Amino acid sequence: MAVPRTIRSGAPLETIIVRPPIDLSEALREELSGMRNVPGWISAAVTRRDGLAIQHTFGSSHEANALCAMAAAIVGSARSTGEELRQGAFNYSVVQYRDGLLLVMEAGPEAILACLLKRSANLGLALLKVTQVAKRIEERLEEI
Amino acid sequence: MKHRFTVTEKESEVQFRHVSQDLLTHNPRQGVNYWGGAEYPTMLVWAGRIYDFLRVLEGIVGYHPARMQSYQVGYTSGWNGAEVSAGFPNDAPANDGKVHLLSLGNSILSGAGWGRCEIEYDDATGSVRWEFSEGTAIGLAARQEGRRDKPACPFVAGFVAGWTNRSLGTKSEFQETECVSKGDARCVFESAEYLRPRAD
Numbered sequence: 001m002a003v004p005r006t007i008r009s010g011a012p013l014e015t016i017i018v019r020p021p022i023d024l025s026e027a028l029r030e031e032l033s034g035m036r037n038v039p040g041w042i043s044a045a046v047t048r049r050d051g052l053a054i055q056h057t058f059g060s061s062h063e064a065n066a067l068c069a070m071a072a073a074i075v076g077s078a079r080s081t082g083e084e085l086r087q088g089a090f091n092y093s094v095v096q097y098r099d100g101l102l103l104v105m106e107a108g109p110e111a112i113l114a115c116l117l118k119r120s121a122n123l124g125l126a127l128l129k130v131t132q133v134a135k136r137i138e139e140r141l142e143e144i
Numbered sequence: 145m146k147h148r149f150t151v152t153e154k155e156s157e158v159q160f161r162h163v164s165q166d167l168l169t170h171n172p173r174q175g176v177n178y179w180g181g182a183e184y185p186t187m188l189v190w191a192g193r194i195y196d197f198l199r200v201l202e203g204i205v206g207y208h209p210a211r212m213q214s215y216q217v218g219y220t221s222g223w224n225g226a227e228v229s230a231g232f233p234n235d236a237p238a239n240d241g242k243v244h245l246l247s248l249g250n251s252i253l254s255g256a257g258w259g260r261c262e263i264e265y266d267d268a269t270g271s272v273r274w275e276f277s278e279g280t281a282i283g284l285a286a287r288q289e290g291r292r293d294k295p296a297c298p299f300v301a302g303f304v305a306g307w308t309n310r311s312l313g314t315k316s317e318f319q320e321t322e323c324v325s326k327g328d329a330r331c332v333f334e335s336a337e338y339l340r341p342r343a344d
Contacts, residue, residue: 012223012306020338050212052317069212076205 020054020144027140028055031133038129040121042100046137047071047112054111071104071114092130094123103130108138147265149247156254163255182228192285194299199289211298218302225252225303226310243267246311249304250274257281258300259331270314274304276331279324286325295320297331304333 020028032044032055045056045064051072056064079090092105101117103126113134117126151159167180179186197217201210229248230241246265254260259280264273279287286296295301297320305318316335322328 012220012310048208050208050215052212069209069216072209072212073205076209080204080206 024140024144025055028137029057031136031140032057035115035129035133038117038121038126040101040118040126042116042118044113044115045071046107047114049075049110049112067114067116068112071102071112074104075106075112092127094127101126103127105130105134107134108141110141111137113137145267147243147247147263147267149250149263149265151250151254151260151262153260155251156260159251159255160257161255163252164257180228181231182224184224190285191281192289195282195286195289195296198296198298207294211294214298215302215305218299219306220302221299222249222303222306222308223310224306225249226307230310242312246272246308249307249311253303258303259283265312270312270316270335270337272304272308272312272316272318272335274318274333278330280331283324283331286323289325291327292323292325294326295323295331296325297323297333300331301333305335308335 028046032046035041035044043056043058045058045068046054047068048054049072051069053061053064053068056068058064058067074093074095075090078093082088082090090106092103095102095104096119098119100119101121101123103115103117103123105113107113113130115126115130117123168186169178170176171178174185176185177187178184198210198214201213204210205213226245226249229252230245232248243265246263250261250263259276260278261274261276261280264275265271276283278284280297280300282297282300283295286292301318301320305316308318309315314335316337318333318335320331321334322330322332324331
């Protein structure tokens with residue numbers, strides 16, 4: 001019997017991205033782009049609770065996919081920790097790095113909004129804006 | 145047109161000998177097995193240990209992220225399995241290659257001990273359904289651990305998604321609509337172009 005040869009093709013995980021309906025996709029892109037005027041804003045993504053990217057403004061899908069998976073894990077871990085410590089529901093998470101800030105917030109019961117900001121960003125203003133956008137994303141998702 | 149691919153119990157026996165014996169080669173120096181000429185090492189793992197990955201992750205990050213992490217690993221496995229199988233000699237007409245590759249999925253799975261299943265593919269709508277009438281090996285292992293309220297087989301959902309997408313050139317996602325670990329009689333995986341995320 002002939003021994004088959006393994007043939008390399010594109011990375012399989014790249015093909016996992018599942019596109020939402022076009023109208024929703026454009027609406028979410030519009031919402032994310034609306035955050036550009038927040039000083040220090042770098043990029044943002046909306047992901048499902050399981051970490052599958054819905055929409056993003058990152059330059060590469062790979063980068064967005066990684067952030068979405070990790071944002072879902074951050075929310076999941078924070079919720080589990082909150083339950084374990086009996087601290088109630090999760091609101092938002094701010095992770096501070098040497099070079100930047102990662103802000104992760106639930107956008108309703110079905111999605112998560114993750115924003116990458118410069119370290120020098122005005123966190124108060126960013127939180128205000130992200131909260132507003134998260135609310136609108138929640139409403140958009142309820143439409144489908 | 146609807147396509148349906150089944151594996152009878154007799155065929156499952158034959159596939160077991162083919163997939164789990166003929167297609168396996170052993171490298172005695174490494175003590176490692178290789179399957180179908182692929183360069184990836186292959187080994188026997190208890191189905192319950194695959195389920196443990198989900199269970200442990202669930203305890204840390206919750207079901208939804210844990211599901212997707214298991215799904216992605218299964219996806220790569222299914223994609224690579226179809227990739228290797230695409231290199232097997234076959235007598236299918238050239239224009240039937242995609243469907244033929246999809247049809248190999250259930251015989252490979254039953255031969256490898258993942259569970260005997262039937263695949264339904266509607267080429268008019270693009271919908272694909274994989275039904276394991278007796279449950280998947282992972283689902284059966286999970287059921288032994290106790291009844292769950294959420295499916296136990298995201299790894300298999302990812303596997304059938306990877307296999308299907310590699311075969312048909314699609315970008316479908318799969319959801320577990322029935323799972324023996326939840327008390328259902330069988331495990332069923334159905335394709336969807338876009339799944340609305342669900343709250344707990």
